[in-house]
Amino acid sequence: MTARIPPVLRPEHPSAKPLTALATEFALESRGSLDGIEITGITLSTGDLHAGDLYVGMPGANSHGAKYAAQAKAGGAVAVLTDAAGAELAADTGLPILVVDSPRAALGAIAAWVYDTNVNPPLRFGTTGTNGKTSVSYLLDGILKQLGRTTGLSSTAERHIGDLVVVSRLTTPEASEMHALLARMRESAVDAVVIEVSAQALSRHRVDGIVFDVVGFTNLSHDHLDDYADMEEYFQAKLPLFQPDRGTRGVISLDSPYGARVVEEAGIPVTTISSTPGVVGDWNVDITAEEAAFTAFTLTAPDGRELSSRVPIIGRHMAANGALAIVMLVEAGFELDEIAAALEKSGGIEAYLPGRTERVSGDRGPAVFVDFGHSPDAFLNTLAAVRTFTRGKVVMVFGADGDRDATKRHEMARVASEGSDILVITDHHPRFENAASIRATLVEGAHLAEHEAELHEVSPPESAIRTAVGLAGEGDSILWAGPGHQDYRDIEGVRTPYSAREEARAALREAGWA
Numbered sequence: 001m002t003a004r005i006p007p008v009l010r011p012e013h014p015s016a017k018p019l020t021a022l023a024t025e026f027a028l029e030s031r032g033s034l035d036g037i038e039i040t041g042i043t044l045s046t047g048d049l050h051a052g053d054l055y056v057g058m059p060g061a062n063s064h065g066a067k068y069a070a071q072a073k074a075g076g077a078v079a080v081l082t083d084a085a086g087a088e089l090a091a092d093t094g095l096p097i098l099v100v101d102s103p104r105a106a107l108g109a110i111a112a113w114v115y116d117t118n119v120n121p122p123l124r125f126g127t128t129g130t131n132g133k134t135s136v137s138y139l140l141d142g143i144l145k146q147l148g149r150t151t152g153l154s155s156t157a158e159r160h161i162g163d164l165v166v167v168s169r170l171t172t173p174e175a176s177e178m179h180a181l182l183a184r185m186r187e188s189a190v191d192a193v194v195i196e197v198s199a200q201a202l203s204r205h206r207v208d209g210i211v212f213d214v215v216g217f218t219n220l221s222h223d224h225l226d227d228y229a230d231m232e233e234y235f236q237a238k239l240p241l242f243q244p245d246r247g248t249r250g251v252i253s254l255d256s257p258y259g260a261r262v263v264e265e266a267g268i269p270v271t272t273i274s275s276t277p278g279v280v281g282d283w284n285v286d287i288t289a290e291e292a293a294f295t296a297f298t299l300t301a302p303d304g305r306e307l308s309s310r311v312p313i314i315g316r317h318m319a320a321n322g323a324l325a326i327v328m329l330v331e332a333g334f335e336l337d338e339i340a341a342a343l344e345k346s347g348g349i350e351a352y353l354p355g356r357t358e359r360v361s362g363d364r365g366p367a368v369f370v371d372f373g374h375s376p377d378a379f380l381n382t383l384a385a386v387r388t389f390t391r392g393k394v395v396m397v398f399g400a401d402g403d404r405d406a407t408k409r410h411e412m413a414r415v416a417s418e419g420s421d422i423l424v425i426t427d428h429h430p431r432f433e434n435a436a437s438i439r440a441t442l443v444e445g446a447h448l449a450e451h452e453a454e455l456h457e458v459s460p461p462e463s464a465i466r467t468a469v470g471l472a473g474e475g476d477s478i479l480w481a482g483p484g485h486q487d488y489r490d491i492e493g494v495r496t497p498y499s500a501r502e503e504a505r506a507a508l509r510e511a512g513w514a
């Protein structure tokens with residue numbers, strides 16, 4: 001069931017907490033009288049304000065949140081938490097003000113206290129890495145359900161509470177939203193929670209106040225160099241998840257060279273897993289079959305026991321993600337035999353990964369996959385997966401994000417050209433950049449490939465997918481990378497409704513492949 005409810009999920013029955021107790025608990029400096037005031041929620045956005053909230057006025061990249069304190073008061077906020085500069089900005093509201101040095105750094109612990117999320121918490125899993133966070137999270141969620149657990153999930157694509165599903169805004173929500181979500185999950189008797197943790201979330205304190213039972217690392221490769229100065233800074237941003245204030249035990253994939261460095265620098269006990277031939281981990285994965293509908297694997301434990309299963313999706317990397325999820329469960333205390341039995345009962349891991357090499361075509365015509373990949377390494381892996389079972393040509397369609405890491409564009413296009421027979425370069429989210437100049441950079445990158453695919457430049461993407469379908473036939477495959485599950489395109493800051501999955505299906509129908 002997909003419910004149409006507001007995207008920020010809050011507890012339906014929050015308990016009221018005296019503001020004086022909050023000030024005492026965290027030894028907060030205050031302005032104005034706190035007496036008799038009770039808070040029932042906490043938010044850092046006037047766009048998500050409930051009566052009874054503590055409004056957090058946070059200095060941001062665009063403005064100081066305390067500037068909106070009067071608006072927050074009008075919406076029912078009963079107090080403000082901010083820094084010294086914010087206290088001046090919010091003074092005229094007459095609301096009581098709590099003052100901290102860094103509202104962002106204080107938010108996680110305070111939100112956990114407001115929502116009591118650390119009282120008898122469920123099992124908590126956190127996954128980070130450049131690629132595979134969403135996939136591992138959905139696979140973990142799927143196996144937990146197969147083990148009879150009631151699960152909650154927070155990912156780039158969706159937030160789940162049992163059967164309730166809402167679309168996500170950020171990959172990892174801000175700490176106030178995160179703890180509200182956890183509180184809502186508790187109301188639904190969720191006993192295992194799976195959370196995707198972005199580097200940005202770690203840099204911005206979004207998972208503060210949570211100590212994960214098990215944390216996982218998938219890989220690290222070129223991405224987000226608009227947010228981080230270089231790969232080293234990006235790598236360092238991931239490390240705090242593997243320290244005792246954030247995680248208890250870790251499972252580290254050695255499939256990228258950065259895995260070994262996470263092991264060296266982790267401050268918690270970790271176990272390793274490898275699916276890379278020649279790289280030996282504590283746990284090892286062998287891929288045993290790659291088909292158009294599934295990938296099968298055998299996972300060997302440190303004591304030699306084996307578990308053979310399959311993921312319902314293409315690619316060796318997806319089998320590696322499934323195996324990583326299994327080891328995370330073992331580290332959480334589940335028996336390997338118990339997991340093996342649950343998976344065997346259903347013929348493998350049961351999970352639907354929205355927009356992750358999702359097949360949108362039927363039995364006739366080219367196989368068409370819509371994917372969320374937007375980095376060179378994701379392209380490398382997904383193209384290899386598609387190639388494995390494609391008898392004919394591999395056609396790739398993609399465009400690059402505007403106003404995001406521009407340094408990866410050449411490499412994305414080079415990898416795309418190397419791995420495909422026909423490459424259709426198009427637009428993605430131009431945001432405030434010029435779409436034609438993004439395409440020109442991608443065309444340059446494609447020419448850097450040793451093997452140059454037949455190149456087409458087609459705008460807009462609805463024409464590009466039709467070009468691709470027109471160039472493909474029975475036995476060929478089309479990989480449309482970038483949009484994945486997303487339901488909009490961002491053009492000059494306006495989010496126009498757009499579904500690549502629907503667009504691809506329409507193109508197939510029009511070509512007579514319905």
Ligand SMILES: CC(=O)N[C@H]1[C@@H](OP(=O)(O)OP(=O)(O)OC[C@H]2O[C@@H](n3ccc(=O)[nH]c3=O)[C@H](O)[C@@H]2O)O[C@H](CO)[C@@H](O)[C@@H]1O[C@H](C)C(=O)N[C@@H](C)C(=O)N[C@H](CCC(=O)O)C(=O)O
Pocket residue numbers: 044045046047058059060061062063064065066068169170171172173174198199200201204
């Ligand atoms: C760079 C970044 O992370 N920015 C985040 C930051 O925005 P900001 O500092 O610019 O905030 P601002 O606009 O100056 O506003 C300051 C404060 O005033 C508040 N405000 C502002 C206006 C108003 O009318 N009312 C109001 O309350 C804002 O909520 C904010 O608390 O705080 C905002 C409030 O929570 C976030 O929405 C925003 O995320 C933006 C949307 C974003 O795109 N972030 C990306 C980079 C991100 O975090 N991505 C990662 C990883 C994705 C991946 O793996 O690919 C993710 O986890 O999603």
Ligand SMILES: Nc1ncnc2c1ncn2[C@@H]1O[C@H](COP(=O)(O)OP(=O)(O)OP(=O)(O)O)[C@@H](O)[C@H]1O
Pocket residue numbers: 129130131132133134135136156171196198218219317318320321356357371372373374377378379381382
């Ligand atoms: N283990 C992996 N190694 C390399 N590529 C992967 C791996 N797992 C998934 N991918 C590819 O990376 C892309 C993104 O996958 P996924 O959404 O699971 O990653 P993510 O880390 O959640 O990314 P994002 O943070 O952008 O949401 C897809 O193209 C997918 O096929």
